[in-house]
Every structure is written in C-alpha cells, then in structure tokens.
Amino acid sequence: MELWYTEQHTENVNFSIKVDKQLYSGKSDFQRIDIFDSKEFGRIMTLDGYLMLTEKDEFIYHEMITHVAMCVHPNVRKVLVIGGGDGGTVRELTKYDFIEAIDLVEIDEEVVDISKKYLSQTACKLDDPRVHCYFEDGLKYIRRVDDEYDIILVDSTDPFGPGEGLFTREFYGNCFKALHEDGIMVNQHESPFYEGDAYAMQRAHKRICQSFPISKVYQVHIPTYPSGHWLFGFASKKYHPVKDVNWDRWNSLGIKTRYYNTPLHAGSFALPTYVEEMLRDVES
Numbered sequence: 001m002e003l004w005y006t007e008q009h010t011e012n013v014n015f016s017i018k019v020d021k022q023l024y025s026g027k028s029d030f031q032r033i034d035i036f037d038s039k040e041f042g043r044i045m046t047l048d049g050y051l052m053l054t055e056k057d058e059f060i061y062h063e064m065i066t067h068v069a070m071c072v073h074p075n076v077r078k079v080l081v082i083g084g085g086d087g088g089t090v091r092e093l094t095k096y097d098f099i100e101a102i103d104l105v106e107i108d109e110e111v112v113d114i115s116k117k118y119l120s121q122t123a124c125k126l127d128d129p130r131v132h133c134y135f136e137d138g139l140k141y142i143r144r145v146d147d148e149y150d151i152i153l154v155d156s157t158d159p160f161g162p163g164e165g166l167f168t169r170e171f172y173g174n175c176f177k178a179l180h181e182d183g184i185m186v187n188q189h190e191s192p193f194y195e196g197d198a199y200a201m202q203r204a205h206k207r208i209c210q211s212f213p214i215s216k217v218y219q220v221h222i223p224t225y226p227s228g229h230w231l232f233g234f235a236s237k238k239y240h241p242v243k244d245v246n247w248d249r250w251n252s253l254g255i256k257t258r259y260y261n262t263p264l265h266a267g268s269f270a271l272p273t274y275v276e277e278m279l280r281d282v283e284s
C-alpha cells in the first residue's frame with residue numbers, strides 16, 4: 001500500500017508527496033502537527049495539513065528570509081523572530097558571531113518541542129545561548145516593544161488560524177515601532193501565482209506600504225510551496241535593499257550558504273511584470 005501526503009493548492013490543484021511513514025501526529029492548543037518521512041524530500045512538517053517545511057528545500061526559505069536583511073543592515077545586534085518554531089531561521093541567524101541576542105516569539109511551544117525531537121536539521125541551534133524563546137502570540141508581544149530590534153523576521157504560517165494577526169496593519173505598525181531608527185522587517189509574503197495567495201500577498205503589501213517608507217518585495221523558488229514561486233516582503237526605515245548595500249562586507253564574513261549569494265540577492269528584487277503590476281495596484 002502506498003502512503004501519500006496531499007495538500008490542496010487550489011480547488012483544482014493538488015500537490016502530493018509519497019511518504020514512507022507518519023512519525024508523529026498530534027493536536028496542540030493551536031493546531032494539528034504532523035511529521036512524515038519521505039524519500040524525495042526527507043522529513044516533512046505540516047501544520048493543520050499545510051506543508052511548512054521539508055528537509056530537502058527548507059534551506060531556500062530560511063536562507064532567504066534571513067540573509068537579505070543581514071546583508072543590508074550594517075550593524076545588527078538584536079533580532080526578533082516571530083513564528084519560526086522549527087528553528088530554521090534561528091539556525092541561519094546564529095551563523096553571525098556579532099549578533100548578541102535572538103528573541104524567538106512562537107505561539108505554539110509544541111512546534112518547538114516536536115521540531116527538537118524530529119527536525120534536528122532545523123532545530124539544531126535553538127539552544128544557542130543567544131536565543132531566548134517566548135511562547136506567546138506575536139501580535140500581543142509586539143504591542144509592548146519600543147525601539148528594541150535591528151531586524152524583525154516574520155516567519156509565520158499563512159494568514160488564517162493563529163497566523164492571521166501577523167498580517168494585520170496593527171501588527172506591521174507595531175513592528176515599525178519595535179525597530180530602531182534604521183530597522184528592517186522581513187516577512188513571509190505569500191505567492192503571486194494562485195488567486196487566493198495573490199490576494200493575501202497584495203493585501204499584506206498594501207498594509208506594509210502604509211507602515212514603512214521603504215517597502216519592497218523579493219522572490220524565491222520553493223519547490224514544495226504552492227506554484228513554487230514565493231515572495232518575501234522587505235520593509236525598511238532607512239536602507240534600500242539593493243542600493244544601500246555593501247556587498248563586499250557581507251562576502252568578507254565567510255557565511256556558508258547553499259542558495260543565498262549577493263548577486264542573487266540583487267536579482268531577487270527584479271520581479272516579473274505581472275507581479276510588479278499587482279504590487280503597483282495596491283501601492284497608491
């Protein structure tokens with residue numbers, strides 16, 4: 001008998017991965033958590049049936065949510081990660097010796113526990129002494145914070161269920177407030193391709209533009225996400241993500257990556273015409 005994990009990407013499109021076995025299935029206070037083993041993609045984590053990460057392609061997502069902002073900002077000391085309980089974003093941040101503190105605000109402690117148990121590839125740096133975990137709703141946490149962080153990385157689920165509040169105007173406004181005067185926020189920005197994702201992407205862009213003076217979008221290729229074409233938002237108080245970058249400074253750090261590099265960083269802000277048009281439509 002064959003076992004397949006299937007995610008519905010639209011009413012008319014399904015995406016399936018053959019799995020060897022289900023290693024864990026449980027329900028936390030916030031969501032259902034499942035872990036599978038597969039030949040093609042290694043270990044897989046899904047939340048409420050939606051694919052969050054696979055061992056084979058998670059490096060793309062986690063490098064690109066992290067290193068773009070880290071390359072642009074010249075002086076990072078303190079970083080906030082909202083969501084990201086699998087630890088992949090934290091793992092990328094710990095590659096920088098000069099970061100002094102990494103705060104992880106994850107609503108669901110069970111995601112962290114399950115990731116430590118089954119996803120050692122992503123969770124391997126969650127015990128780094130610079131990492132402080134707060135198990136709380138990011139929407140509530142950020143209300144209390146003023147002028148505290150150099151970078152905020154919003155590594156969230158999609159804009160429904162527990163992740164919904166992380167796509168609101170209130171949240172983006174509070175992220176602006178929580179950042180230093182030259183701070184940068186990067187967020188998981190959904191996909192431009194299928195109608196439902198594109199709507200969420202445009203709505204998020206509109207709201208971020210209302211909160212930050214510089215609001216750009218960059219693209220990545222993530223094979224296991226709907227359509228494979230995914231976006232991140234880059235919102236900044238001061239630095240432009242391509243014009244204000246010292247590429248040599250980042251390259252001299254010797255950070256090891258498999259997807260991210262500085263020419264790709266610059267190129268990822270060059271978007272297809274239909275995506276540019278979608279963004280322009282909501283910018284005014």
Ligand code: SAM
Pocket residue numbers: 047052053058061062082083084085086088089105106107108111136137138139155156157161162163164165166
């Ligand atoms: N890093 C993953 C990847 O490779 O695509 C992405 C998703 S990560 C697992 C998303 C996390 O955001 C989940 O663990 C979820 O519990 C958390 N989350 C959702 N809503 C949240 C909220 N309001 N505050 C804090 N964390 C939240």
